[in-house]
Every structure is written in structure tokens, then in C-alpha cells.
Amino acid sequence: MNTSIASILIDLIKTACVVVAFAYVVTRTGFFNEILDRKFTFKNQAILILLFGALSIFGTYGGLKLPSGAIANIRDLGPMVAGLIAGPLVGFGAGLIGGVHRYFLGGFVCVPCSLSTVIAGLLGGAIYRLKKGEFVAIWQAVLFAIFMELLHMGLTLLIAKPYEQALAVVKEVVLPMTCANALGMAIFAFIIHNLITERKTAAERESYRRELERTEYEMETARGIQQSFLPESPPRIDGFELAALNLPARQVGGDFYDFIPVSEGKWGIIIADVSGKGVPAALFMALSRTLVRANVAEDTTASQAMQKANHLISQEAKMGMFVTLFYAVLDQAKRRLQYVNAGHNPPFVIKENSGDVVLLRASGVAMGVMDDVSLEEREIELGSSDIVVFYTDGITEAINMAGEQFGEKRLIETINRNADLSVKDLMGMVKDEVFTFAKGQPQHDDFTLVILKAT
Numbered sequence: 001m002n003t004s005i006a007s008i009l010i011d012l013i014k015t016a017c018v019v020v021a022f023a024y025v026v027t028r029t030g031f032f033n034e035i036l037d038r039k040f041t042f043k044n045q046a047i048l049i050l051l052f053g054a055l056s057i058f059g060t061y062g063g064l065k066l067p068s069g070a071i072a073n074i075r076d077l078g079p080m081v082a083g084l085i086a087g088p089l090v091g092f093g094a095g096l097i098g099g100v101h102r103y104f105l106g107g108f109v110c111v112p113c114s115l116s117t118v119i120a121g122l123l124g125g126a127i128y129r130l131k132k133g134e135f136v137a138i139w140q141a142v143l144f145a146i147f148m149e150l151l152h153m154g155l156t157l158l159i160a161k162p163y164e165q166a167l168a169v170v171k172e173v174v175l176p177m178t179c180a181n182a183l184g185m186a187i188f189a190f191i192i193h194n195l196i197t198e199r200k201t202a203a204e205r206e207s208y209r210r211e212l213e214r215t216e217y218e219m220e221t222a223r224g225i226q227q228s229f230l231p232e233s234p235p236r237i238d239g240f241e242l243a244a245l246n247l248p249a250r251q252v253g254g255d256f257y258d259f260i261p262v263s264e265g266k267w268g269i270i271i272a273d274v275s276g277k278g279v280p281a282a283l284f285m286a287l288s289r290t291l292v293r294a295n296v297a298e299d300t301t302a303s304q305a306m307q308k309a310n311h312l313i314s315q316e317a318k319m320g321m322f323v324t325l326f327y328a329v330l331d332q333a334k335r336r337l338q339y340v341n342a343g344h345n346p347p348f349v350i351k352e353n354s355g356d357v358v359l360l361r362a363s364g365v366a367m368g369v370m371d372d373v374s375l376e377e378r379e380i381e382l383g384s385s386d387i388v389v390f391y392t393d394g395i396t397e398a399i400n401m402a403g404e405q406f407g408e409k410r411l412i413e414t415i416n417r418n419a420d421l422s423v424k425d426l427m428g429m430v431k432d433e434v435f436t437f438a439k440g441q442p443q444h445d446d447f448t449l450v451i452l453k454a455t
Helices: 002-027 030-036 042-061 077-086 088-105 110-130 138-159 163-229 278-294 302-316 407-417 423-437
Strands: 240-247 255-263 266-274 323-331 336-342 348-350 357-359 377-381 387-391 447-454
Touching: 002 042, 002 163, 030 042, 030 077, 030 163, 042 077, 042 088, 077 088, 077 110, 077 138, 077 163, 088 110, 110 138, 138 163, 163 278, 240 255, 240 423, 255 278, 255 447, 266 278, 266 387, 266 447, 278 302, 278 323, 302 323, 302 336, 348 407, 387 407, 407 423, 423 447
Parallel strands: none
Antiparallel strands: 240 447, 255 266, 266 323, 323 336, 336 377, 348 357, 348 387, 387 447
């Protein structure tokens, strides 16, 4: 008895291995994937009919050999799977191949066995139709296989004669045959579900990749548009050197600077920082820059121009956004800087003669916070080789691995140590110092710097 059980288990393992190999190879073919995509052609249906028909023929011989010599076969497995994955036509075709083959083998159960194989394919196809082409869950597929083998046994008892002999056969094969077909169906269903999951994951990954590419393209386009709002190069101003740099923390940012010809011999210099980052900040930056430029006129003072701009910006700041801004008017003949500060980091002047540092402080609140603001207007005389540094907090708040900020002190020291350089080289030196300090840390905020040097 133990030898018989061992023999049955060996047969079960052999059969399972064949089913695994067959299922894996077939499900990786192009025509099988076409069927999963519901792209039915004469060719792919015909190939599946032949393959699963061949599996049905194999199942006639490749089942579990019982002690009496009978075989608990898996002939119905091929048609069942064919119907579940490709519909009634393919299921019927595979069942017909397996059924006709079984019929010509003869025997008193040839009719019910042949009939059940054809019915297996048709029922699998009917389930395919009910599920609208979606493959059933693994447990549903296994229940279908169990039901089909019980139906197979019922047809044998109903049709095969003599009844006593049919009953004896059914009693012997019903359990091992049902188990073998259920196991085979479980293997097929598991492999097919894995394939469906792989395909879904691959499709989602491809969709994500395309969406990412589209987003990156749109962001790059937005960055190009935003950068077009910034001056291509600083203007040439007699008696002064001027340089500017803007490095967004993301593809688009909220910092901006501008140089506006106010009148003959006078230039407006602006540096600003919009609250937030990304696309919303970039849009608000474009709006703010436009409104500021529109309100700078020859007959207005710095404070009057910014108060008018603030009135318009506050009307459009519907999402709670605001902009800190420093605006200065440079009179190149008088070498005088008239300025207002709307809540921005105060720029500083390094006096060449004394080495003193003068912060350009002036009272004022950020633009867009309230409709009417009062901006204090101040001015400063610039001597030969004086350096004015305008910046945003992306520079001073850059952090290193220890969590320390670059800070205003380091910025001033960097400018002081390199005051003899041209403004372009000086700007490069500040950039290098900040990024060396913050090495290993991502850029958290936009980096904007404008340097004006009297010559």
C-alpha cells in the first residue's frame, strides 16, 4: 500500500512538472499575450486550439496510475484552461481534439469521457463570456475544475453501461482525478495571474515613465519661459560693474531679478522672492515682475512705484501668496542708490575705503499681503570700489551636513576676501563657497544673487 501511494505521488509530481513547464512556455508566447489583449486572429486561436488539444491528449496518458491499472487523467484540463483564457471557440476546439482522440481509444466509458472533454472547453468558454474576457480568480478556476470532474463522473454513471462497472471506475478515480485536475488548474491559474500582474505592472511603469517624461518636458518648457522673463545679461552702466545669477531649487522657481531703464542715467534694480516653490511660485513671479515693471515710471519715486505695484499684486494674490522685494534706483551720475525694502533680506554695501558693512534696511512689508502698504524710502552714496550685494535667502539659508546655515556673516566674509575680483568672478566665488559649504545637501531654495560694484 505504501508503495502504491509513493507511486501515485511520483506520478502527481511528474504531471505537475509537465503542466508547469507547458504553462510557463505557452504563457510567454506572443500569441498568448495577444489573446490576453483580446486581439483575436485566426492564427493565434488556431495555435492555442492545437496546443491545448495536445495537452488534452497528453492528459489522457499523463495522469495518476492507480493500483488497478486505471489512470486518473487530466484530459479535461487543456480544454478548461483554453476556454477560460480564449473563449468558447478555442475551448471547444481544444476539447474536440482531446475528445475525438479519447473516443477512438474505445472502451465502455469512451462516450461520457469524450463528451466531458468537449463540455469542459465549452463551459470554460461560457465562464470567459460571463467574466467579459477577464480571467477568473485562482480559487474560482480550481472550483471550476472540481465541478467539471464531478460532472465528468456524473456523465459516466449516467451514460456508461454496465452501471455497476461504471460505478466501480468512478469510485476508484473520482478523488485522485479531481485532485489532479484541481492541482493542474491551480498551477495554470497561478502562472496566468502572475503574467497578468507582470503585464499590469509593466504597463503602469510605462505609463508612469511617459507621464514623467511629459511632466519633465512641460517643466523644462516652463523653466525656459520663466528664464525668458529674466534679463539675458546685465546692462552696461558707466562707472559700474553689474552681474546677476539665478539658480532655481526646482526646474522652476519663485526668485527673480530685473534691471529697468527708469530714465536717462537711472536704472531700477530689483531682486525678489515669491513665497513657495515650483509652478505656482513661477506663475506668481511672472505676474509680480510684470506688475512691478508696469508701475516704474520716470515721475515716480521708488516707494510710489512699489506701492502702486503692491495694490495690483494684492488684488491677484488669491492663494495667500506674497513676494518679498527690494527695489533700488541707481543714479549713475550722482552715484546714489535710492531704495525701498518690501520685507526682503536687506542687501549690504561693503565700503572700499573703510571696509565697513552697511545693511540697506528700510521698513516695509511683503507685497501682496495687504492692499495698502507704507514703504520707507532711503538712499545711500556709493564711493569708488564700493560693492552692493543683493541676494535671496536661498544663499544664506543653505545648510551643510551638520545642519548649519551658510548665513549672512559667511557671505559678507566671502565678498570681503575677494573684493578685488571682477563682479563676474566674485559671483562665481560666492556660488562655489555656498555649494562647497552645502556639499551633500540638496538645494532647498532658489539661489539668486546680484552684485553691483562702483568703479
